[in-house]
Amino acid sequence: MPALHIRNVDDAVITAIKERASKNHRSLEGELRQILTEAARGQPVTHKQRTELMLRIVSVPQESTVGREEIYGDDGR
Secondary structure, eight states: OOOOOHHHHHHHHHHHHHHHHHTTTTHHHHHHHHHHHHHHHHHOOOHHHHHHHHHHOOOSSSSOOOOOHHHHHOOOO
């Protein structure tokens, strides 16, 4: 896989990307890969879009037939 080398990046930019990487539980390199991938697609995935997607995945259109006691093995304490 090809490698990139970018010169003369402002220290403030590097600090901001490191902070973003930390918030996203990624390394600096992983965060840069994500940024480049989103830029190449032309449509970055926003935090709101990720959250909406997660909510769609876990949403259930009907009421659950499993009660708290069955899930947690308690009586609601």
